[in-house]
Amino acid sequence: MVKDDLVIGWFNNDKDTVFKKIIIYKNNLNIQVFVSKVIVNVEGIMQTATDFEDIEKIIAIVNNLQACSGTGLDKSPQSVACYGYVDAKKPGTSFTDSRCTVCSKERKNMIDLQRIYTLRQREIKKKLKKQKSIGRVKNITRKNSRLNNKVFKLKEKVGLLKQKCATASAAVIENELTRLPESQQEAVRACFAAAKLKDPKGNRYSINWIYECLLVKIKSRKVYEHLRTKKILALPCIDTLGKYISKMSGQYGFQQAIFDLLAKKANCMAPEDKRGILLLDEMKLSESVSFNKKTLKVNGLVNLGNYTPEHQINSKGDHALVLMYQPFRGKWVQALAVFLSKGCASSTVLHKIVMECVILLERSGFHVDGIATDGATWNRSMWTKFGISSENVSCEHIHDSSRSLWFLSDFPHLIKNFRNCIVKQSEFWVI
Numbered sequence: 001m002v003k004d005d006l007v008i009g010w011f012n013n014d015k016d017t018v019f020k021k022i023i024i025y026k027n028n029l030n031i032q033v034f035v036s037k038v039i040v041n042v043e044g045i046m047q048t049a050t051d052f053e054d055i056e057k058i059i060a061i062v063n064n065l066q067a068c069s070g071t072g073l074d075k076s077p078q079s080v081a082c083y084g085y086v087d088a089k090k091p092g093t094s095f096t097d098s099r100c101t102v103c104s105k106e107r108k109n110m111i112d113l114q115r116i117y118t119l120r121q122r123e124i125k126k127k128l129k130k131q132k133s134i135g136r137v138k139n140i141t142r143k144n145s146r147l148n149n150k151v152f153k154l155k156e157k158v159g160l161l162k163q164k165c166a167t168a169s170a171a172v173i174e175n176e177l178t179r180l181p182e183s184q185q186e187a188v189r190a191c192f193a194a195a196k197l198k199d200p201k202g203n204r205y206s207i208n209w210i211y212e213c214l215l216v217k218i219k220s221r222k223v224y225e226h227l228r229t230k231k232i233l234a235l236p237c238i239d240t241l242g243k244y245i246s247k248m249s250g251q252y253g254f255q256q257a258i259f260d261l262l263a264k265k266a267n268c269m270a271p272e273d274k275r276g277i278l279l280l281d282e283m284k285l286s287e288s289v290s291f292n293k294k295t296l297k298v299n300g301l302v303n304l305g306n307y308t309p310e311h312q313i314n315s316k317g318d319h320a321l322v323l324m325y326q327p328f329r330g331k332w333v334q335a336l337a338v339f340l341s342k343g344c345a346s347s348t349v350l351h352k353i354v355m356e357c358v359i360l361l362e363r364s365g366f367h368v369d370g371i372a373t374d375g376a377t378w379n380r381s382m383w384t385k386f387g388i389s390s391e392n393v394s395c396e397h398i399h400d401s402s403r404s405l406w407f408l409s410d411f412p413h414l415i416k417n418f419r420n421c422i423v424k425q426s427e428f429w430v431i
């Protein structure tokens with residue numbers, strides 16, 4: 001710069017510190033424009049000035065120039081080809097656009113590159129993660145199958161051990177049990193049976209144990225409840241006991257169930273074991289009438305089955321007639337039926353009941369060869385109805401005409417009568 005060169009320079013405004021300068025060289029009138037101390041080639045500015053008008057034009061153009069603020073990125077703050085300025089007057093630009101087109105392009109490119117780079121990095125990371133997880137899954141599945149195999153083997157082992165344990169413990173317990181009294185055996189068995197069950201509601205009790213439970217309950221309901229709720233013994237609840245009792249129905253008259261059972265029994269017996277006699281006896285009872293809430297029936301009224309006399313219906317019974325079957329061989333007896341009558345049953349009724357009973361027994365497979373009663377008058381008159389007299393002690397069998405039905409008087413009954421006679425009389429003579 002020569003001493004006489006013309007220098008025009010100014011700040012844009014107070015906030016903007018951009019320093020702009022125009023130098024017009026005196027020797028050749030060449031013009032140079034500086035923005036922020038950098039020479040810029042501004043579009044539309046002539047190289048040399050010829051008159052003042054030219055200088056005014058240049059001043060107007062440079063006035064609108066802004067320094068380029070660069071890309072705004074740390075990596076490359078300014079493009080190599082940066083114009084160094086921004087023309088605010090140029091259409092499509094404003095004072096806020098502080099970046100030249102080259103710098104803004106470079107900024108855009110760099111940002112895009114950065115974005116692509118980060119995306120790629122992210123993808124690479126994802127891939128790595130995936131590969132790692134695939135490897136991990138493979139490892140885990142291998143481990144899992146190994147463990148499954150182990151579990152299966154162990155389960156098999158446990159099953160075998162359980163079986164072994166069950167057989168061993170059952171045998172040991174049964175062995176130990178034989179040392180206990182019988183009722184205690186039942187209690188222990190019931191306890192072990194209850195312990196084996198997962199759900200206490202499904203417990204099944206042996207009949208002997210139910211009888212024991214019933215006895216305890218009859219003696220004291222409170223004690224029973226205590227033993228049950230504190231789980232001292234494996235006892236069924238009282239409702240369950242009630243259900244067991246209701247299964248054993250005590251009814252007057254012939255029960256088909258008894259004869260069905262006898263038929264089953266007869267099926268597996270030798271013919272010689274199936275012969276026996278029918279016993280019938282009466283006993284006096286005290287009168288009592290009660291209402292059964294479960295069956296909704298009144299108990300205690302005369303009940304002779306189908307043979308109840310009209311005049312005795314709805315009167316209280318005071319005599320029980322019991323029928324029983326006893327075989328000639330074997331130690332068992334079977335109660336067949338019980339009837340409730342007022343006074344002693346008449347010979348007509350007895351005759352019919354005996355006939356029905358004999359027929360039912362014969363049908364179930366047992367043979368009735370004789371009928372034993374005591375020598376009471378009503379029984380004697382029943383004999384006469386069958387045609388029995390002192391000369392003839394048998395009649396044709398009701399069920400099988402080729403056989404005979406024998407009638408027997410209960411000999412001990414004679415002795416009983418004799419004893420009663422002696423006790424009743426104040427004195428008697430023996431001839």
Ligand SMILES: [Zn+2]
Nearest residue numbers: 068082100103
């Ligand atoms: Zn620039």
